[in-house]
Amino acid sequence: MRKILALLLTLVMFMSLIACGVKQEKNTSQESTVMNEGNNEKTSHSEELAEIPTVTMLTFTDWYKSGWEALSAYIDEHAEELGFRLKIDIIAGGGEGEELVRAKFATGDLPDLLQTYGPKWLDHNAGVLDHIVPLQNVDISEYSQDQLKEGHYIYNDQLYAVPMDSTSLVGIFYNKDVFAAAGINTVPTNWEEFLDCCEKLKVIGVTPLYYSGADTWTLQCITHFGFNEDVEKSGLSYTDFWDEMNTNKRHYSEAINFKNAIIMSKEMIDKGYVNSSFLSDTYDMAQTALAEGTAAMYCNGTWVYDEIAGKYPQAANKIGSFILPLYKKNYTCSSMPGSIVMTTSCKDQVLGEKVLNFLASSEAQQIYATAQPGIYLNKKVSCELPEAYQTLYDEMLKGNSMEVWQNGNVYHYGDYHIHLQDYLAGGMDINQVIELLDSDTADNAKAANDLNWK
Amino acid sequence: MKQKNLSRHKIKSPYPYSLVIPAFLAYTILYVIPAASGFLLSFFNIKTFKISTFIFAGIENYATVLRNPYFSVAIKNTLLFAVFTTLGKLALGMSLALLVNNRFRGVNYMRTVFFLPAVLNNVAVGLVFRSMMHPIGLINRTLTGIGLETFTQNWLTNPKIAIFSCAFVEIWKWTGYTMVILLAGLQAIDSTYYEAAELDGANRQQKFYFITLPLIMPSFNNAVVISIVGGLKVFDIVQSLTNGGPGNATSVFGTLIYSSFSSGNYGRGCAASMILTIFVLLIALPTNRFLSGKEVEL
Numbered sequence: 126m127r128k129i130l131a132l133l134l135t136l137v138m139f140m141s142l143i144a145c146g147v148k149q150e151k152n153t154s155q156e157s158t159v160m161n162e163g164n165n166e167k168t169s170h171s172e173e174l175a176e177i178p179t180v181t182m183l184t185f186t187d188w189y190k191s192g193w194e195a196l197s198a199y200i201d202e203h204a205e206e207l208g209f210r211l212k213i214d215i216i217a218g219g220g221e222g223e224e225l226v227r228a229k230f231a232t233g234d235l236p237d238l239l240q241t242y243g244p245k246w247l248d249h250n251a252g253v254l255d256h257i258v259p260l261q262n263v264d265i266s267e268y269s270q271d272q273l274k275e276g277h278y279i280y281n282d283q284l285y286a287v288p289m290d291s292t293s294l295v296g297i298f299y300n301k302d303v304f305a306a307a308g309i310n311t312v313p314t315n316w317e318e319f320l321d322c323c324e325k326l327k328v329i330g331v332t333p334l335y336y337s338g339a340d341t342w343t344l345q346c347i348t349h350f351g352f353n354e355d356v357e358k359s360g361l362s363y364t365d366f367w368d369e370m371n372t373n374k375r376h377y378s379e380a381i382n383f384k385n386a387i388i389m390s391k392e393m394i395d396k397g398y399v400n401s402s403f404l405s406d407t408y409d410m411a412q413t414a415l416a417e418g419t420a421a422m423y424c425n426g427t428w429v430y431d432e433i434a435g436k437y438p439q440a441a442n443k444i445g446s447f448i449l450p451l452y453k454k455n456y457t458c459s460s461m462p463g464s465i466v467m468t469t470s471c472k473d474q475v476l477g478e479k480v481l482n483f484l485a486s487s488e489a490q491q492i493y494a495t496a497q498p499g500i501y502l503n504k505k506v507s508c509e510l511p512e513a514y515q516t517l518y519d520e521m522l523k524g525n526s527m528e529v530w531q532n533g534n535v536y537h538y539g540d541y542h543i544h545l546q547d548y549l550a551g552g553m554d555i556n557q558v559i560e561l562l563d564s565d566t567a568d569n570a571k572a573a574n575d576l577n578w579k
Numbered sequence: 580m581k582q583k584n585l586s587r588h589k590i591k592s593p594y595p596y597s598l599v600i601p602a603f604l605a606y607t608i609l610y611v612i613p614a615a616s617g618f619l620l621s622f623f624n625i626k627t628f629k630i631s632t633f634i635f636a637g638i639e640n641y642a643t644v645l646r647n648p649y650f651s652v653a654i655k656n657t658l659l660f661a662v663f664t665t666l667g668k669l670a671l672g673m674s675l676a677l678l679v680n681n682r683f684r685g686v687n688y689m690r691t692v693f694f695l696p697a698v699l700n701n702v703a704v705g706l707v708f709r710s711m712m713h714p715i716g717l718i719n720r721t722l723t724g725i726g727l728e729t730f731t732q733n734w735l736t737n738p739k740i741a742i743f744s745c746a747f748v749e750i751w752k753w754t755g756y757t758m759v760i761l762l763a764g765l766q767a768i769d770s771t772y773y774e775a776a777e778l779d780g781a782n783r784q785q786k787f788y789f790i791t792l793p794l795i796m797p798s799f800n801n802a803v804v805i806s807i808v809g810g811l812k813v814f815d816i817v818q819s820l821t822n823g824g825p826g827n828a829t830s831v832f833g834t835l836i837y838s839s840f841s842s843g844n845y846g847r848g849c850a851a852s853m854i855l856t857i858f859v860l861l862i863a864l865p866t867n868r869f870l871s872g873k874e875v876e877l
Contacts (some may be wrong), residue, residue, distance in 0.1 A: 169861070224841035231627050231845065251843060254627035338736075375633045402714035404736035404825045540838065547826020552738050563647065568643055572844070574634060 136433040149270040159175040168267045178473065179210040180480045184230075184240040187218035188463055190431050192290060192497030196484075199492050209480055219342050220542070227251045237471035238480065240289060242532075243464035244280035249535050252573075258467040259283045267487050275528075276461030276502070286464035287327045287485035292498025293426040294517040294526065295346055296446045298433075303331055303421040312447040319450055323398040326421045334393055334547075335420035336403035337411040341542035344390070344549065346424040351386025352450045352530035358382065369531030374568070377538070377562035382558055385532075386451065391549055404550055416440035422517075424449065426460065430496060430513040446513040448520055457517045458529040462502060536573065539565025608737070614856075623851035628845075640850035649827040649835060654858075656742050660817075661810025661862075663743065667750035668806050669799075672757030679758070680765045684754045690762075692753035705819025708748045712820075715721065735821050738828035740827050745829055752816070753809065759804045764798025765791065793873075800870040802865055809857045832858065 184193070197213055205212045213237060216225050229235055230253040241247060248254040249532040263284060265273060273279045278286045299312070304322075308327045313319040323333035337343045356366045369375035377383070393399050400406055400420065412429060414420035416437035423429065427446075427528075434441040448455045465484060471477040483489050492505035494501050498508040500518055510518060520526060533553075542563050570578040621641070624634040644650065696704070711717040712734035719731040734744040771846045772790045781789070793800075814833025817823060823834035832855045840848035 220841070227841070227843040231625075233628070252632070256627075272731065338825070341822075355764070402733065402736070405713050405733065503580070504744065537842065539842075543826060546824055547828070549739055550825035551827065552826040552828055557648065571639075572634070 142421055144410070147390055149377070149408060151377065163412045164548045164570075165565040168374045170530040173290060177210050178476055180238060180471070180473075180476060181212045181214065182237040182240065182465070183214045183226075183236040184214060184463075185218035185222040186215045187428070187432075188290060189213070189215050190428075190497055191435055192499075196489055196493045198490075202336065207475060209483075211480060220342065223250070226542035230256055233470070235468040235470035235548075237473075237477050239468055240463050240464050240465045240513060243461075244285035244466060245277035245532075247466070247520060248280070250537055254280075256469050258286075258469055258471065258474060258477070259285055260467065260478060260481060262475075263481050263485060265485065267505050269502070269504065270436050272461075272502050276464070277532075279466055286466045287481050288462040288502045289465050289484060289490075289492070289493070291427070291497070291501050292521075293428055293460040294500070294514075294521060295349055295424070295426045295529065296447050296448050297422050297424050297518045298415060298429060298444055298513055299422045300415055300420070300440075301443050301445050303329075303418045306418075307331075307421070310544050312445070313450050315450050320396075323393070323396070327398060332400045332414065333398040333419040333420065333422060335406070335411045335414050335423045336394070336399045336425075337406050337408045338404040338546055338549065339363060339406055340408040343408050343411070343547045344545050345427070345542055346390075347393075347449065348383060348386045348545065349378030349458045349529055350451050351383040351389075353458060353527045354382035354386075354452050355380040356527060356530075357452075357454060357456070363528055363533065367535075371532065371535040373567075376535065377566070379557050380559075382452075384555060386476050387545065387548065387558060389451070390545075392568075394549060404546070412436060415444065418443075427499065427514055427517065430511065431499070432512065441511065443512045444511075446516045448517070448525065454525070456525050456527040457520050459521060459526045460532065534566070536566045536569040538562045539568075540559050585713055585804045587757050604814045617849045619854055620846055621853050623846045625845040626843055633846075636846060641854070643847055644835070644839070644851045644854060645836065649830045652827050653830045656829060657788060657811055657813070657833075657858075659742055660749070660813055662808050663814075664749045664753070664791075664810045665803060665806040667746065668754050668757040669802060671683060671750065671754040672761055672802065675754065675758040676761035680762060684868045693758055696752045696754075697756040700753065701815040702716060702819045704748065704752055705816050709820050712744055736825050737779050738825055741821055741825065741829045745813075745820050748820060749810070749813065751817050753806070757806065759807070760798050760802045761795060764795035767798075768794045796870065796874040799804075800867065803870055804867050807866055808859055808863050812855070 163453075196203060198410070200207060200209075202213045216222050226239070226241055227250075230247075230251050235256065242250075242256060244257060247257060265284060265287070268288070270279070273284070275287060276282065278288055280286075303326065304310075304312075306520070307322075307325040309322050309325055313322045316392055326333035356363055359366050361369070368373070370377075394403070402413070408425075408429075411423050411425070412433050413436075414531055415423045415429075416433050417440070430441075431444075433444060448457050453458070465481060467474065467477040467481060487503050490501055490503040491508075492504045494506045494508040498510055499514060500510070500521075501508070517526075539561055541558075543560045544553060548555060549556050567578050589692050620633075622636060622638070624636045624640070626632060626806050647653075679686050679693070713719075714731075714733050714736075718734065722728060722731050730739060734740050770792065772794070775784055775785050776790055812833060815836060817829055817831050817834055820838065821829045823830040823838075832851070836848055836851040836855060839845075839851050
């Protein structure tokens, strides 16, 4: 009996393997989506287009939203006309994605194109600028040179990257229905009003301010506003401020407002304005809480609106935004769109530039922007901004925006997000958090043989 | 004299050595060379694996690892984790082994069920338990449902208990494996020892302490060393459950090494790995030596 059972099982397994093989064969001759372990590969195949060359690209999963979906579908449909196909590999986002990118550079396992934080990040955080190809034949006439320099697409006077996606702005995103239910008719404009607002929200039984501490990077968002104040108070421009930080003339320990913003973020927990399970709660859970109205406010970048609009379209128009009113003059923190660079592993660099030329064009950017409205650098792109974007964008246009502090440093400051979580969990004191930023920066500067830290 | 000649003859014969060559080559290529390379790399600042970009750092990488404010936390947690999980796995593994060493209906089924967690992927197990141990996850909901609300906890985010929650998952996963090792030892004991003891009037406890325990010492030693080394090298369970958090409350040596590698400091990661190797050897070797001395020849 056992022998018959074993024989039957073997037969079933054998037949399954044959079936899988046949299915795979069929898939290669028709449109398909291939899901691989660790990353998703979205690619189109067709017999007719077999001779069209394919360019590979890698991006983070949280950057592959409706904009990319629309654009990659367009490229698939028009591959013959465009003269290329684009195979996009998607890897984890956040810290894990950064680690993977570093490992890929270290081991030489690179795609043709790579969407990351740009040449400056690749230079200072991964030390791999020599693996990036300077772009000679990409048309950037539809862009402002100043913006391309500010966003480090032009780096060391050389064009290395093209922007893709919209400029992100950090603010407080709130559920208008919940505010209305708590009797709050206008958004707070100073700190007292903000605390008053939290109290009213707490009374009606919702979480006033949602923290998603399991995804540690999200905890940093509130503290960004403090750094803006330190730059403002220094009387220096953002660039000059960071020149001093990057040459050991100024230190995190002197960023008093940054420190106070960290302390304030803990006070919000102590006052009971934050979800009690914040250390276990994730970025995804924050989107659900804000969309469903169990939480009233969430501090993050405009990308969180994209996520909510994608997952909960019915809640999208309920979401508004404002700048955290911590100081007399408040800034939103801006972050330029992600950069697509060409790596030295791209065998056909002429084709690589052709793809980048298309991706940078107003045609491609408009397809992307129509599917995912936002603030685009291409001057010919237009789209109607949702309210959550528009409010922060208006502040930006008034000059009330500053580049997020993490884009200014040359040497990495260590695991600030982990230390911050440790502080919020009560495991570390504020001075230790700040000291670690300085000591980790010093360690990394010394490792790079920077004489300013000798 | 005859013995000496025989030894010399044995040494001169190339045949036995030729049999060892394949294994020796595999061991050299897969273990010795990577370990030696890791040791060498630990003295360099490395951003990419291009030798021309390596910067000699002397013992700076070791100093940086030892200066890490979380180093002492990681050492404490690693030791705590290793001791707690070893005790848990051995106590439960031994109980289960004794249970399934008896003959009763369904014993084979029980053996399979107990062993099953060992074949599951660590990361998958971590993610499942992460969801179950969420403040509003299955464990707390069950406790609340049966009226034990006072026992609900922030299992993975309370810094005081998070490392024990991780240890619990490790014990759950590997108890069955320990059971199998000990069961093999139990089944190797000849029943005549027990029959003789019964004739001498020994009770159940006496049979366990004077026959079972000494005779399963080789298996027990194996289980202890595997548990300790596994506990000291823990990474995936902790990483998937807590990422070493909250903050660094559940940081262990493995997560410290991962953090060095993942931040692109490959030399520092190698230095941390070397320190872990020394740490494991310092604990595992004396333990093995101590327990080997207590083994009884069958």
